[in-house]
Amino acid sequence: MSALTFTLKTQPKQSVDMSPITPDLLADKSLAEIQAIPLQCGNQQLRADALFEITGSDSSQLVIHSSEKLNYLGAKLGLKLKSGNLTIHGNTGAYLGLQMKSGAITLHGNAEAFAACEMAGGLLHVHGNVGDFLGGALPGNRKGMRGGTVIITGNAGDRAGDQMRRGMILIEGNVGSYCASRMLAGTIGVMGKMGVYLGFGMRRGTLLLFNSPALSPTIQDCGSHTLPFLKLMFKSMRGLPSKFAQLENNRVRRFAGDAAVDGKGEILVFGE
Amino acid sequence: MLTKLTGGKVYDPANKIDGQIRDIYIRDGRIVERPLEHEPVNQEYNLSGKIVMAGAIDMHTHIGGGKVNIARMLLPEDHRGDPVAHTELCRAGCGHVAPSTLTTGYRYAEMGYTAGFEPAVLPINARQAHLEMGDTPIIDKGGYAMLGSDDLLLRMMAAKRDQNAINDYVAWTMHASQAMGIKVVNAGGISAFKFNQRFLDLDEQNSHYQVTPREVLNTLSRAVYELGVPHPLHVHGNNLGVPGNVETTLNTMAGVEGYPIHLTHIQFHSYGTEGDRKFSSGAARIAEAINQRKNVSADVGQILFGQTVTASGDNMSQFRNAHLGSPHKWVCMDIECDAGCGVVPFKYKDQNFVNALQWAIGLEIFLLVDDPWRIFLTTDHPNGAPFTSYPHLIKLLMDKTFRNDVFSRISPDAQAMSTLASIDREYSLYEIAIMTRAGAAKLVGLHDRGHLGAGAGADITVYTDQPDREAMFAKPDYVFKDGELVVKDGQVVKVTWGATHTVKPEFDRGIEKEIKKYFDAYHTVNMEHVKVTDQHIADDGRGRVQVHECKGRREKTTA
């Protein structure tokens, strides 16, 4: 069986809510049913086949040729089915992988804001850059990403891991300002450079950094340490398709904060 | 154009009609006497077997003004979770506990309500409140202007100014904010909060002005009475939500020297301190006091289980309760030294002892107050529950079996502290019509609403008599607003725009010099810009102001 493949016929003029197109929701549907799925495009509803060329049949291996007008790609992936893969070629809009629970999303392109928003499990692998609020919460909600793994090969925008409470975000490139702001728990790794106000309002959680950050006065230097637990953490990363899988050195400089709130977050900087 | 509603079973307490079969005639938006034989009926609705009442009036519902907007901003999830698509007639909207203005109007109309009164219009924010209400379709609206913690009144009282000067200031405020009444919230307490007082009892002084809540209540209830304003002083008491506040509430009733007062959301002010958890029902004592004191009326502010948001001018109590909020986020703020504001989302749970007992206390009050003309059906929307839960509340009042069934499922500890199951009373349709129509119109001072006699505005709701009162009141067959059919089978079929009800008591314009001086010295805006004129309300052709009669300025009464 060949992968069920959606290819945009033309660039839509308005943004499209793609949340109905996931392996979970397409599992038992015939091609005719899939073609007739109504998709909200701006202020009107269009049939799926009005927007997409639809080929193939295996909905558990869904492929979408996307553009930045497509929002909510892979939303709630794995909520009903335990497995299911979504591969996306091209850029995507906001809310990629919103509240996904299991399975994998692989994006070859860039995503806009709120990727991995309130993600609960599974793997989101972006070969490209993402916008602001990676792994954050929906506007107004108080808890962001709560499980799963996010790997970004490029850069992430501002507020990465805002209100994050569990899971792992590994960014191989740079990250914007307010990284780990209001973070509740979980792990964020950043191989590149960071913007300002790192760990602003961070309550708990762990940051793994490879460049020395500019830190606010409410984040305190706790000195250099060799931390045995890092060996265990590295072991858990071994199988991941990321540069983070090769980490060995468990000697770090440790900072703690944000003392303006709980102050139990730890910022570990390698190579210092 | 003459419309005839034929053969319905009419409940019109203002005209003492209790379930008799009557025909109703409508011409030019008004109910008229039976016309002469030869006059042609242009349109007839056969209502045989149907229940006919005047359109319902919500005399206390937060549908406009700053705090509602803050609640909307605070709860984007409420809007995401309840989107309403546009139809050919109606515009899109959203929101369950803090709906958008348009959705609010449609939903009220679809439930048979034809008027709603916003109880917390801050004079400085009156324009915002009226703009929002002006954007609320179909229903009539109006507001009560909030005084009692405003700097100018407290300054005047601290300076021991003559009651006549205060009356003039109160009347000026009603004109400027296009109000139907005056509301006082935690008298003096909103101001005291800003001077770091966290509780303020009836005879405790505001530390800055040396004025007590009792003095504020006396001054304002007397002002409203002497100005001839039909709606008595609308009182949100002190110590909201505090166990033991039943004493404060009883003292408040006793303390206003016989002037008429309306105690709002009294459920939140009827708590005792008995039992293991020092939280008990004061409903029996409150109901007893209301039964005895004819100058007192109350609306209940019933809580119903589920998610809602509390939005109040009472920053003191909202700050106290902020840690109980769910989801955990809240706003407390000052508003231009005029008043304050607190918004705290709440989720009332039937297995939570306190919430379950609050629910029972509200129902006890409903059932123990004898006179339905002085007790009103509210949830203090959205503080106790969104207004869309009214049909459920009506069923709780009208159906003892249903009520006891729900009661048997709430927290057992709360059950043990409540007498609810032993109360046999069931409200009749006539009594519901009093509470939600005739009584509400009389209390607010609407001479031509809430009844079906000749001359009344033709706001009429028609239901199918069903044993399930919730289903019955949720979906009327027809709703007429000013004679036009606006809802059929619980769906909006025509969008109209209601009037804004106000009163304009006479006063000595000389007071304006003093008020202007105050504005020039202390305010962020010019006094003239605070005044909301009739023209502002009517501006886009959708609104209009309807001025109701004041009794004329009464002579200075002696206390």
Ligand SMILES: [Zn+2]
């Ligand atoms: Zn209220």
